[in-house]
Structures are given as C-alpha cells and as structure tokens.
Amino acid sequence: MVLDNKTSADTLSDTTSVEGEAKAKRSRVSGIDRALQVIDYLYETGAPAGAYAIAKAVKAPLSTVYVIIDDLVDKNMLARNADGTLWLGARLYHYGLAYARSLDFMSVATHEMHDLCREAGETVQVCGRDAEHMLVLAMADGPSHFQVASRVGTRVPLNWTASGRLLVGHMAEAERIDLFKRGARISPTGRATIDPAELARAAKVAFDERLSIQAGESDYSVACIASPIVDNRGDCVATISIVLPEQKAFADKAGYADRVKESAARIEKVMGWRNH
Template structure:
C-alpha cells in the first residue's frame, strides 16, 4: 500500500519553521525605561538595581546611564546612586509654562474672535518655521486654509517676523538666510537683511501686518506675546480678508495689540 506524499520541511510555513525572534530594544527605549523606572520608584538607584528593574544587560545599563548623566538628564550622587537630572527639571518647567500659557491665551483668543468677528490664531516658533498652536474660527463664511499644527517658513507671515524680532540683528539675519523661501503668491520677501529690519521694526511697534503674502486676498494682523524677559514666545493674530485690513488697519491693529497685552498681564509678564 502506497503511503501519501511526504511533506518536506521546506514546505512548512515560516511561522512553523523559524525560531522565535528576540525583539531588539533601541537605545532610546532603554533610556526611557531608565527614566520611567526612577520616576515611578521615586528614589535614587544604582546601575545594577536599574538594570535588573528594566530587564537590561548590566553593560547596556552602564552605558545608557553614563550618557544620560553626561547630558544632565540624570545626576550621579556622591554615593554612586543616580537620580533625575536638572535638564528634566527645565523641560518640566517649560512644559508647565506652555500649559498655563495656552490656557490663558486661548481664553483671550476666543474673546477676540467674538469681539472682532474674524478668525484668530495663537502661533509659536518651531525652529525655522511658524506653527499654529491654537485657533478660533470666525463666525462668517470666510475661512483660512491653515489649521492647528500648520507650519510655514518664518518669512511668510506677520507672526513669523515677530517671533524672532527680539533677537540680535545678526541672529535674525542668519535665521532668514537659511530659512526664507518664496511663498505661493511670490509676495513674501526673501532678502535676509531686509526681513531682519522689518522684524525688528514690527517687534518694537508690537504690530506686524502682512497682506496676501501667503494666500491671495488673505491678510494677517499680529502682535507679539512677550515673556518677563522681553522675548517673543508666541503671537496672537487676526486672519481676515485683505480688503478689511486695507479699509481699517487701526481697528484690527489696536484689537490684536490689546489682546496680546491682556495675555501678558494674565501670565504676570506685564505690569498692569
């Protein structure tokens, strides 16, 4: 009697023939495991204890911990134990300020939107770009293309110029030299020296206006939000049709400047 066809080992599926693979943990993941362990335990620990807690080879833990100490993300005590470092403290303070800032700024943003009847944005700097941090749509049919998270080159917008207006001239020029790009409407200035001069002037006036530089028939009126040191940390801006700004720049300029000052007062950055 003939037996049935034999199945060769090579016919088996990969799941049946391949040995279980060990997942490789990246250096970033290991660093986060170390930080998370210390945060969760709430007390300093030695390298051996940390390696055992996170399931990492001792040699790997030593390397990761040394690198974190070198970067001030961890601090090593005289007894050899390590704890969370000063750099994390500064990150935490910056994050907390951001939460406070956006909360207060959003209230003013919505108030301004209701008062002026137009779209209002809070914008910040992300390297060589301006980024929309918060936005309140106006009640009318006019809508802007940018949404929260939108990033555009600093030279395209009124807010972008303000965000580096407090910097020294040489630093402003360096930023614009590497980042200035032609806008879709081809109306945005790209000359670094001229942009630096405009940024300084707008920052001193606490008012920047751009007309149709990014989108046709769309304008922006912005004012800086400055911290206690005088640095521009964000802007509040009104985005509206070009003809409205041309017809009444004083109205929108005063409204946005009053709003930026209100935010600064709420955060204790401006004397009443």
C-alpha cells in the same frame, strides 16, 4: 542564475553590512529602552535606589545597568547621592520645567485666542516659528463664511506673513538678515518682499511697535493683523493674529490693531512676563 566569485563576495558583503547595521540599530534602541526603564523605575517608585535594586526591577544584567547609570549620571540625567543611591537628575527637572511652561503657555494663549475671536468676530490664530517658517499652533474660526487657507499645522515662509516678521523681530540684525537670506521665498501672489535687509528692518520696526499688518502677500484679498507675545527675556515666543478679508481690515485697522495688541499683552501678563 550563476554568480561569479566576485558577485557572490559582494552580495555576501552587502548582506553582512545590512545585518550589521540592523543589529547596531537594535542595539541602540535597546540601550535607549534600558535607560528609560531605569528612569521610569525611579519615577514610579518615587525614591532613590541602588544599582542592584534597579537591575533587579528592570530585569537587566547588573553590569549593563552600571554602564547605563554611569552614562546617565555623566549627562546629569541621574544624580548619585552620597550613599551611592541614584535619583532623577537636574537635567530631567529642566526638561520638565520647559514642558510645563509650554503647556501653561498654550493653555493661556488658546483661552485668549477664543476670547479675541468672539470679541472681534473674526478668525484668530496663534503662531510660532519653526526655523525659517511660521507655524500655525492654534486657531479659532470666526462666525463668518470667510475661509482661511492656513490651518493648524500649516508652515509658510516667514516673509509671507505678519506673524513671521514679528517672530524674528527680537533677534540681532545680522541674525535676521541671515535667516531671511536662507528662508525668504516668492509668495503665491508675488507681493511678499524677499529682500533680506528690507525684511530685517521691517521685522525690527514691527516688533518695536508690537504690531505687524500684512495684506494680500500670501493669499489674495486676505489680511493678517498680528501682535508679538514676548517672554521675560524679551524674545517673541509666539504671535496672536486676526485673519480677515483685506477690505474689512482696512475699514477698521486701528480697532483690530488695538484688540490684538491687548490680547498679546494679556497673555504676557498671565504668564508673568509683563509687569505693566
């Protein structure tokens, strides 16, 4: 096939552009890798070090390491001591604290989840929020043959679930309304409310009462009884809920409600978020 001059030029231009983008991407990855090498070196040695020692250890040009170090210091990822040596910065410490809190919380919540599952004899879930969706973080299956459609990793619109409303109950009213405007969807059963103002009001009431009950809104004949897990700032960071057949839920609604609220309170106490 014969190409005219314009086609050849366009093809060459496209090829050059793609190669340039690929090269830029490789460069960015290399920069990230170098930054991680610097941080890893300090972490593994457990002591501050100078730029020359770091460059020698990670086998990188000294000029490159200087640029990376300056950038990391500017972003508080590294701290420069009075003698010029470098050490891990405050930002990494804060990241570590956040990660540790997350691990501690899930450990405590999962332990309580299994206790509640044994006590109630029903499926129990721990759920969190992912933007306009509720996300199942952990789950303990009950001993019965009752099957729950949502599993760990399942994401559903907040307005479909009891947990979904609780997860935004601590927010300001305008935030709640805006969030439901963006994310409310018609549920498979058609029974879930989609009106943002109504959902915002219901979320606040449920949060204040530390209890939310949903039946048949996302799945036919399935009920969910949930309670918020609230941190020391007053934010609902997750929920713990009992998922069971609708008929059973209303046969002993008060009993299930008390159990799930007590479980949420125990998690808060263990985490140091509740003093009473």
